[in-house]
Amino acid sequence: MRSERRRHVASMSDDARAKALSSAAHNVMQVIWPEARLGSYAPTTYEIDPGPCEVRQHEPAALPWFADRTPNMIFRACGPLVAGPWGLPQPDDDCEEIEPDVLIVPLLAATAAGDRLGQGGGHYDRYLERRTKAGTRPRTIGLAWDCQLVDSLPTEPWDVPLDFLATPSRLYGAP
Ligand SMILES: Nc1nc2c(c(=O)[nH]1)N(C=O)[C@@H](CNc1ccc(C(=O)N[C@@H](CCC(=O)O)C(=O)O)cc1)CN2
């Protein structure tokens, strides 16, 4: 799965990649409202870059932040990024904590029904459980290359399905 996607991404020209990212961003924007506070992610090499989705919002997007290697993820407003406990870039400790209204969620694979396979840390499921209990569950939009879409995934009781899945070619879950 990972190597197939790396090949797919590597085989695109810069122009084709920019067009794909822009169409994915267009699809994401169908289900974000202009004043929504957006939570996004710093992409790793084999994830789709959410950057073109962020630039269309009024406020800069917030990013996941970890104090240490415990799975307690929160979101902080983006400033200059520093290396976090997992080696991923994250906002500095003194950046403002944000509770995003909309989360763009990274994934390895997903189904049209919103089932999601992540990196296996359970960070998003735990975060969404907390926000759901607080009555402030954000809208969730998975962002994926078309080749990350699969017919079915094993689900676990704690999995929180995505509200929407956006790929460069379409938006799944739209009413
Ligand atoms: N771009 C991006 N940012 C993200 C995520 C993501 O999937 N993609 N996350 C999504 O949650 C959070 C970070 N998730 C992480 C998930 C796993 C590991 C990690 O190092 N895992 C170990 C093995 C863990 C285990 O199974 O015990 C490893 O891969 O070696 C690090 C960060 C927040 N930010």
Ligand SMILES: Nc1ncnc2c1ncn2[C@@H]1O[C@H](COP(=O)(O)OP(=O)(O)OP(=O)(O)O)[C@@H](O)[C@H]1O
């Ligand atoms: N709401 C939760 N409460 C407690 N533990 C949880 C919860 N959600 C997930 N976990 C734990 O996290 C582990 C990883 O879950 P899962 O494989 O669904 O992660 P993932 O969705 O792929 O990861 P991520 O969200 O970090 O990308 C599971 O073994 C599970 O025990």
